[in-house]
Each structure stands twice: as C-alpha cells, then as structure tokens.
Amino acid sequence: MTESPLVEVSDLTVEFEREAGAVRAVDGLSFTLGEGRALALVGESGSGKSTVAGALLGLHRGTGARVGGSVRVGGIDVAAAGPAELRRLRGGVAAMVFQDPLSALDPYYAVGDQIAEVYRIHHPVSRKAARARAVEVLDRVGIPDAARRSRSRPHEFSGGMRQRALLAMALACEPKLLVADEPTTALDVTVQAQILDLLHELRRETGTALLLVTHDVGVAAESVDEVLVMRDGREVERGPVAGVLGAPSAPYTRALLSAVPRLDGPVRTPTEKGETLLEAAGLRREFGRGKVAVTAVDGVSLAVRAGETLGVVGESGSGKTTLGRMLVRLLDPTGGELRYRGTRIGSLPERELRPYRRELQMVFQDPVASLNPRRSVGESIADPLRVAGERDETRIRGRVRELLDRVGLDPDRYEAYPHEFSGGQRQRVGIARALAAEPRLIVCDEPVSALDVTTQAQVTALLAELQAELGLGLVFIAHDLAVVRQVSDRVAVMRGGRIVEQGTVAEVYGAPQDPYTRQLLAAVPSLDPVLAAERRGRRQELAAA
Amino acid sequence: MTRFVLKRLAGAVLVLLALSVLVYALFYLAPGDPARLACGERCNPQQIAQVREQLGLNDSAFVQYLHFLQGVFTGRDHSTGTSVTHCDAPCLGLSYQNDQQVTQLVLERLPATASLALGAMVIWLLVGVGTGLLSALRRGGVTERALTVLTLAGTGTPVFILGLLLLMAVCAYLQWLPFPSYVPLGEDPEQWAWNMLLPWLTLGFFESAKYARLTRSSTLETLAEDHIRTFRAYGVGERSVVARHALRGAVPPVIAVSAVDLGSMFGGAVLTESLFGIPGLGKTLLDGVRTIDLPVVVGVVMVMGTAVVLANVLADLLYAAADRRVVLT
Numbered sequence: 001m002t003e004s005p006l007v008e009v010s011d012l013t014v015e016f017e018r019e020a021g022a023v024r025a026v027d028g029l030s031f032t033l034g035e036g037r038a039l040a041l042v043g044e045s046g047s048g049k050s051t052v053a054g055a056l057l058g059l060h061r062g063t064g065a066r067v068g069g070s071v072r073v074g075g076i077d078v079a080a081a082g083p084a085e086l087r088r089l090r091g092g093v094a095a096m097v098f099q100d101p102l103s104a105l106d107p108y109y110a111v112g113d114q115i116a117e118v119y120r121i122h123h124p125v126s127r128k129a130a131r132a133r134a135v136e137v138l139d140r141v142g143i144p145d146a147a148r149r150s151r152s153r154p155h156e157f158s159g160g161m162r163q164r165a166l167l168a169m170a171l172a173c174e175p176k177l178l179v180a181d182e183p184t185t186a187l188d189v190t191v192q193a194q195i196l197d198l199l200h201e202l203r204r205e206t207g208t209a210l211l212l213v214t215h216d217v218g219v220a221a222e223s224v225d226e227v228l229v230m231r232d233g234r235e236v237e238r239g240p241v242a243g244v245l246g247a248p249s250a251p252y253t254r255a256l257l258s259a260v261p262r263l264d265g266p267v268r269t270p271t272e273k274g275e276t277l278l279e280a281a282g283l284r285r286e287f288g289r290g291k292v293a294v295t296a297v298d299g300v301s302l303a304v305r306a307g308e309t310l311g312v313v314g315e316s317g318s319g320k321t322t323l324g325r326m327l328v329r330l331l332d333p334t335g336g337e338l339r340y341r342g343t344r345i346g347s348l349p350e351r352e353l354r355p356y357r358r359e360l361q362m363v364f365q366d367p368v369a370s371l372n373p374r375r376s377v378g379e380s381i382a383d384p385l386r387v388a389g390e391r392d393e394t395r396i397r398g399r400v401r402e403l404l405d406r407v408g409l410d411p412d413r414y415e416a417y418p419h420e421f422s423g424g425q426r427q428r429v430g431i432a433r434a435l436a437a438e439p440r441l442i443v444c445d446e447p448v449s450a451l452d453v454t455t456q457a458q459v460t461a462l463l464a465e466l467q468a469e470l471g472l473g474l475v476f477i478a479h480d481l482a483v484v485r486q487v488s489d490r491v492a493v494m495r496g497g498r499i500v501e502q503g504t505v506a507e508v509y510g511a512p513q514d515p516y517t518r519q520l521l522a523a524v525p526s527l528d529p530v531l532a533a534e535r536r537g538r539r540q541e542l543a544a545a
Numbered sequence: 546m547t548r549f550v551l552k553r554l555a556g557a558v559l560v561l562l563a564l565s566v567l568v569y570a571l572f573y574l575a576p577g578d579p580a581r582l583a584c585g586e587r588c589n590p591q592q593i594a595q596v597r598e599q600l601g602l603n604d605s606a607f608v609q610y611l612h613f614l615q616g617v618f619t620g621r622d623h624s625t626g627t628s629v630t631h632c633d634a635p636c637l638g639l640s641y642q643n644d645q646q647v648t649q650l651v652l653e654r655l656p657a658t659a660s661l662a663l664g665a666m667v668i669w670l671l672v673g674v675g676t677g678l679l680s681a682l683r684r685g686g687v688t689e690r691a692l693t694v695l696t697l698a699g700t701g702t703p704v705f706i707l708g709l710l711l712l713m714a715v716c717a718y719l720q721w722l723p724f725p726s727y728v729p730l731g732e733d734p735e736q737w738a739w740n741m742l743l744p745w746l747t748l749g750f751f752e753s754a755k756y757a758r759l760t761r762s763s764t765l766e767t768l769a770e771d772h773i774r775t776f777r778a779y780g781v782g783e784r785s786v787v788a789r790h791a792l793r794g795a796v797p798p799v800i801a802v803s804a805v806d807l808g809s810m811f812g813g814a815v816l817t818e819s820l821f822g823i824p825g826l827g828k829t830l831l832d833g834v835r836t837i838d839l840p841v842v843v844g845v846v847m848v849m850g851t852a853v854v855l856a857n858v859l860a861d862l863l864y865a866a867a868d869r870r871v872v873l874t
Contacts, residue, residue, distance in 0.1 A: 057778050087780035096778040103771035107870060108793045117789075118779040155870045169779070 006176055006209050007033035007056065011069035014051050014060060025051040027233035035176065038210035040220035043230035044452040049213045053181050056211065057090050074176055092122040095170035099182040104166055105154040112138065112150025115169045122173045137168040141198060160191035171202065181213045188315035188479065193523035193539055196222050215452065217260050218525030221245055222532045229253050241529050259457040261482035263524055267505050268489060274306030277341060277441045277473040278327060284335030285322050296322040298497035299336065304441060307467065309474040311488030313481055319497035324443045324477045328360040329353060358388055361434035365446035370430060371418040377429045378414030384437035403432040407462060424455035431462065441473040449478060460487050481524050485509050493517050549873040550858060557854040564850045568843050573606050579837040583641040600641055613638060637847065638840030647844035650829065655848065657727055658825035661744055661817065662810035666803060668749025669756050674799060677760025682787060684765065699754030708747040708820045715743060727823045744821045748814055752806060759802060760795055767794030797867050804860030811852030
C-alpha cells in the first residue's frame with residue numbers, strides 16, 4: 001500500500017509579523033497522521049500548537065502570517081488550494097472543534113440553524129433537510145430533546161452542551177479528520193470526562209482521525225494513540241502515547257511530566273499546626289431577593305489554622321469563590337458566623353473591621369485582570385503598605401524590593417508594568433502584594449489555574465515555602481483536584497454551596513465517602529493510558545448506577 | 546414585555562414632570578420680562594402691568610406651575626382680558642405672544658419635524674451603515690482611506706454649511722430643484738417629498754458620518770470574534786460570514802444610537818429647520834426662547850422629552866428582539 005497518509009505536514013514554519021519583528025511560532029515541524037488515527041500536540045502556552053492546528057485548515061491565509069513548508073490534508077495541498085477546494089477542506093475533509101464553546105458559536109442564531117448552515121455548504125440539500133441533519137447530530141452527541149433544543153441560542157446552553165453542539169457541527173459533515181483545539185479546557189472536570197468519552201465513542205463509530213491540541217497531558221493520555229510534544233514551535237519528542245508519557249526520553253518532556261500534579265503524586269508531609277485563625281460556622285450567602293434569590297453558599301462550616309493549607313475544591317457554580325470572598329470579608333455573609341482569632345468579624349462594620357483587613361489577604365485567579373495595567377507593579381505592591389498608614393517613601397521602596405526579591409522577582413523591576421511580565425511572574429506580583437500587609441491568612445482563589453504546569457509548580461512551591469517561613473494559614477480554592485491534593489493538608493469538597501465532604505488529604509482522596517467526591521475523582525484524566533481506559537470503564541459504571 | 550413597557554411608560558411620566566420643573570426653574574432664573582416682550586415696544590408701564598396680570602405672572606412660581614399641571618391633567622380656563630377660553634386637557638397653556646393654544650401649536654408643527662427626522666434617519670441608516678460596512682470590509686485599502694476622509698469631513702462640517710453648500714449647488718447653480726418650501730404631506734405627497742429632499746440629505750449626511758464610524762467599529766469588533774473564525778473554518782464564504790454573522794452583531798448598537806438621535810431630533814433640528822424654512826418644532830422652540838414664551842418652550846420640551854423616552858423604549862424592544870440574550874425587566 002503506497003497511499004499517502006491523511007495528514008502530511010513537512011517542514012512547516014509559520015511566522016507572524018509583530019512590531020518587534022517577525023515571530024516564528026512554528027519552526028520546521030513535520031509529522032503525519034494516518035486515517036482513523038489520533039495524534040495529540042502537547043505543549044505549554046506559546047509552543048505553537050494551536051498555530052499548527054490552524055495551518056491544517058489554511059486558517060492563516062489572509063492574516064498576514066507567512067507559512068512555509070507544506071501541509072497536505074486528505075490529498076489537498078492547503079497552501080495551493082483554490083477557494084472551492086479550500087471550502088471543501090474546511091468542514092468537509094477536516095472539521096475544527098474550537099476551545100471556548102461560548103464564543104465559538106454565533107450568539108444571534110439558533111444552534112440548529114448554525115449547524116444546518118455549515119452542513120449546506122458541503123451538501124447541496126434543502127434548508128429543511130439540513131435542519132433535520134442538525135437535529136440528528138445534536139441527538140447523536142447527547143443533547144436531550146434535540147429537536148426542541150436545536151432552536152435554542154447558544155447562551156441557553158450550558159458549557160458542556162455548547163461543546164457537544166460544536167462536536168455535532170464537526171460531525172455533521174462527516175469529515176475524515178477532527179481537529180480539536182483544547183476542546184475541554186473551559187469545562188469542569190466531570191463535564192470534561194463526558195466530552196472526552198463522547199469523542200472516544202464517536203471516533204470508534206465513525207473512524208474519524210483526530211488531531212488533538214492540548215496543554216493537558218492527562219487529556220492527551222485519555223484520547224490518542226500518539227503524542228507530539230512541542231516547545232517553541234519545534235518538536236521535542238514524538239511517539240506512541242504510552243512510550244512518551246511512560247518513559248519520556250527528552251529532558252523537557254520529563255520536566256513537563258514531573259510538573260503535572262497527579263492523584264498518585266507526593267503529598268505534603270504533615271507539620272506542626274498553630275492556633276486556629278479563621279472559623280466559619282453555618283456561613284451563608286444569598287444573592288437577589290424573592291423569587292430570583294440564589295443561595296451561593298449554603299451553610300458552610302470550616303476552620304483554618306496557622307501553618308495549614310485548607311484546599312477547597314469544586315466545580316464551577318459550587319460557591320467556592322463566594323465562600324473565599326466571604327472568608328476575607330470582600331463579601332458580607334447573609335447568615336452564619338465568621339470568627340477570626342475568636343473575634344466575630346462576619347458582621348463587623350467596616351471601621352471596626354479595619355485592623356483585621358490587614359491580616360486577611362487574597363490572591364486572585366487572573367493575574368492579568370487583578371493588577372492595574374496603568375500602574376507599575378511596585379506601586380501595586382506598595383498599596384497595602386500605604387493603606388496601613390506607611391508614609392515614608394524610602395521605607396516603602398525598601399519593603400517592596402524585599403517583597404519582590406522574596407517572591408523570586410528582580411527587585412529592580414519596581415517601575416515595570418504588568419504587561420512586561422509573564423503570567424507566572426504576574427501571579428508572583430499578586431502574591432507579593434498579598435504579603436505586603438504581613439497577613440496571617442491568605443485566601444488564594446484559583447491562583448494557578450491560568451498558568452502552565454511548569455509555572456504552576458513553581459507558584460505552588462513558592463506558596464508552600466512562604467507558608468513554612470511565615471506560618472501562614474492558606475485557603476487554596478481550585479477546581480483541579482490534583483493540584484489541591486498536592487498543596488493541601490485538609491480538603492473540603494464543595495457542591496451546590498455546601499461542603500459535601502471534608503477531611504485530611506488521605507481521607508478524602510484515599511477513601512472518599514461522598515458519591516460526588518468519587519465521581520469527581522473518577523473524572524480526573526490519568527497520565528497512564530491503560531489506567532485511563534480503566535477509569536473510562538469506571539465512569540460508565542458510575543453513570544449507569 | 547407588557548410589564549416592561551408599562552414600567553418604562555410610568556418612568557416616562559416622571560421624567561416629563563422633572564423636565565417641566567427644570568424648565569420652569571430655568572425660566573425664573575433667566576433675566577428678561579416676558580410681559581414687556583408680549584405687549585410690544587410701544588406699551589407703557591400700566592399696559593405692561595396689565596399684561597403681566599393677565600398672563601398670571603404675578604402669581605408665585607409655584608402657583609404658576611400648579612396651574613400648568615392642572616392644565617395638563619384636567620384642562621383649564623384662560624382669560625385673555627376680554628374673553629375666557631377653555632383649553633382642554635392636555636393643555637400646555639397659551640402662548641404669551643399671541644394667545645394661541647400651545648398644544649395645538651405643537652401639534653401643528655409636529656408633522657414637519659417628524660417628516661424631517663424620519664426621512665433623515667432613512668438616509669443616515671442607508672448611507673451611514675453602508676459606508677461603515679464597506680470601510681470595515683475594505684480595511685487597509687484605498688476605499689477605506691477615502692471613506693475615512695469623507696466621514697471625518699462629514700463630522701467636521703457644521704450642518705448649516707453642508708446645507709448651504711447643497712442649496713447653492715442644487716438650487717442655485719445646477720438648478721435641478723427649486724428652492725425648497727415646506728408643503729405638508731397631506732396636501733401633496735409628491736411636492737412634500739421633493740421639497741424635503743434637500744433637508745433630508747443635509748441632516749442625513751451630517752448624521753451618517755457618525756453612523757459610518759459606529760458601524761465600522763462594531764463590524765470590525767464582531768469580525769474579530771471567535772464565532773466568525775468558526776464559520777470561516779467550516780468553509781462558509783467570506784460574503785456570507787459578513788452578511789449573516791458580522792453584520793448581525795453590528796446592528797444592535799446602531800439601533801440604540803439611532804433611537805436616541807431620532808428622539809432628540811423631535812425637539813427640532815433647529816439649524817436645518819431654520820435654513821430650509823421648515824415650520825417645525827425647532828423653529829418654534831427658538832422663537833419661544835427668544836421671546837421668553839414659557840408655555841411654548843415647555844410645550845416643545847415636553848414633546849421632545851416624550852419622543853426621546855418613547856424612542857428609547859422602542860430601541861430597547863428592538864434591541865431585545867435583535868439580541869435574544871437581552872432580558873427586559
């Protein structure tokens with residue numbers, strides 16, 4: 001058999017023109033993908049993996065990017081294809097499943113109409129027939145009551161349903177290749193598992209090949225035969241999934257894999273715990289009144305001691321952020337009790353609360369949005385000092401330099417602005433700002449979820465180090481079960497505003513009592529492909545039960 | 546939705562009340578003697594005093610305002626020295642100048658202003674949205690640069706200069722049209738349209754510059770969104786992407802701004818009306834202010850306020866119809 005493979009990429013380079021000069025996003029990449037096979041492009045942000053995915057569909061045409069080398073998909077030379085051939089390629093031969101399911105669909109049209117529109121590009125059928133096809137594929141991807149829901153607008157769908165709808169759009173035209181760019185990154189872990197399972201099932205049924213672009217090694221392990229690890233636009237390592245993930249040969253792959261938090265990785269060694277800092281009893285928070293009232297946090301009780309990390313884990317909408325904000329009184333509780341070192345601070349008026357504000361600090365999720373882009377990072381870090389009444393400029397400068405140094409940044413970058421820093425560095429600035437007021441307790445709300453795994457590992461290590469040194473109490477809020485397991489002493493699992501299970505890491509992860517906790521744990525992607533298949537089976541059992 | 550409309554209409558009443566209070570307050574703070582102006586140049590102080598008494602200007606401001614409210618809600622009687630005329634609700638009072646009922650006056654002038662505003666809106670929507678769309682699609686090209694210059698020139702040219710230039714070119718130099726004089730729609734629709742053409746073009750072109758820029762920026766914004774990429778990646782042609790998906794996202798802001806503009810034009814596009822001799826509300830308002838004719842000023846302001854509020858309610862309804870994510874409450 002001399003038939004050429006479905007995808008043939010050789011010596012691909014993609015350059016983008018930037019003000020500072022050309023940036024080479026992809027640098028001499030070559031690979032092939034056979035019919036019905038699955039390959040994952042794995043890499044951290046900026047590695048060029050999404051750019052490669054775009055190149056397969058010729059999406060860089062007309063954007064000013066310079067594409068070199070050759071890309072052939074299903075026998076079509078992407079660079080040389082005429083408009084008609086390009087249209088056939090896009091959707092007909094290779095269909096793309098995009099990352100953010102909310103913004104990837106047109107908010108103004110019904111989901112079914114959008115799928116029908118795409119279908120009619122590739123199949124000359126009547127509107128009615130295309131509409132029927134849309135309902136058929138929506139039903140196939142598990143949208144309940146597909147005929148009716150096909151008339152809904154995207155905003156009326158949940159995140160998981162939108163991702164299913166995007167899969168349906170891709171399926172509608174029966175392509176030979178699915179190109180999925182971070183298809184589950186915006187989703188909760190249980191929903192992610194459902195989508196990956198669905199993808200698996202659909203491929204088994206239709207024999208479609210898959211090119212999966214992901215930063216999450218676990219997601220790749222669940223879904224593909226082969227892995228290509230990318231860094232700075234180049235190939236680092238390529239091979240069968242079990243080989244690359246099980247016995248990586250390149251140092252970068254090893255570093256990447258060791259940075260990935262795992263459910264079977266090392267846990268913290270228990271240390272001496274200090275006094276109880278923060279105590280919540282039956283804490284509640286409602287939003288809105290009357291019929292539209294929503295209870296975001298519904299009677300949560302917990303305690304955090306000095307030198308201890310309490311992990312709070314839950315999916316989106318579980319109330320974990322609302323809880324975190326109440327713990328530092330950024331939000332006022334509507335019920336229950338909150339005590340800080342014995343003082344009731346839950347309903348303390350702002351004036352009397354002031355002395356405690358300093359000792360309770362917060363680190364936010366998005367290090368871009370939580371720093372003022374128009375002020376230097378030094379000024380941002382100095383804010384809490386000024387609020388605390390410090391007026392002496394030299395003392396402020398000195399302290400900020402000390403803090404910058406402490407979180408691993410160059411102390412001379414006082415005058416630098418947030419956009420000059422990388423994501424991980426910005427999060428360090430956020431931590432320095434929280435430390436400035438010399439707090440006793442810091443609530444970290446998804447502090448590492450916007451970061452790459454290697455950066456993630458550095459930031460969590462920094463937090464642990466600071467905690468050991470300063471005896472800080474930490475509340476670590478995250479959706480990622482593996483990260484929480486790695487950094488916490490005790491864990492609280494939240495769902496629907498309540499804590500469904502609370503205990504030491506060993507208890508919660510080793511012998512979960514609540515069915516929801518078990519479901520969450522089963523949904524976490526495993527780095528081991530064999531284990532992943534096993535887990536998939538267990539998920540099906542849990543779903544059937 | 547009915548609830549939304551009712552709520553907004555109730556709000557409109559409050560807005561109008563507040564507006565009338567404001568106009569009354571301004572009136573009493575402003576210098577000038579309406580009685581002297583109403584009486585004429587040759588009046589002696591006794592006559593002026595008599596006129597002042599007749600117009601009720603000797604009552605306190607508060608009492609005068611109460612009379613105004615009474616007129617609006619129940620109607621009232623006016624004595625004009627020799628006789629008493631009854632003015633039915635909603636009565637906006639009598640003009641100080643000529644004892645004409647303001648409600649009637651305003652209603653007489655409304656059609657001219659309405660025809661000017663609506664016609665101009667058609668022009669600015671066609672021209673403005675058209676050029677905006679074109680320059681969004683041809684961004685970076687010669688077409689876009691030319692259009693940018695034109696729209697900038699449009700925004701920068703005062704409306705009366707634009708109108709004068711048009712008048713000179715079309716009526717004086719080329720003599721394609723006679724100098725416009727207003728003919729009511731009811732009298733002769735064809736003449737009405739021909740005579741309104743220049744005012745429409747003047748006001749329409751002037752406004753369309755703004756709409757071109759608005760359309761351009763919102764189209765470009767939509768084109769940069771992720772869902773546009775989705776349809777491109779599925780082989781949907783560029784023309785379809787723009788016409789079906791990008792334009793759709795560009796429309797709601799245009800609706801919102803149009804409604805506000807339309808509403809405020811009901812207060813009269815003063816310059817355009819004066820330039821073309823259109824007997825509309827703008828001219829009425831101007832005359833009213835010049836002669837300190839409080840009832841006329843209040844009357845026009847009430848119409849303008851009503852138009853702005855109604856146009857906004859309409860805009861919200863249209864917006865919600867265009868974008869189903871919007872929930873009216």
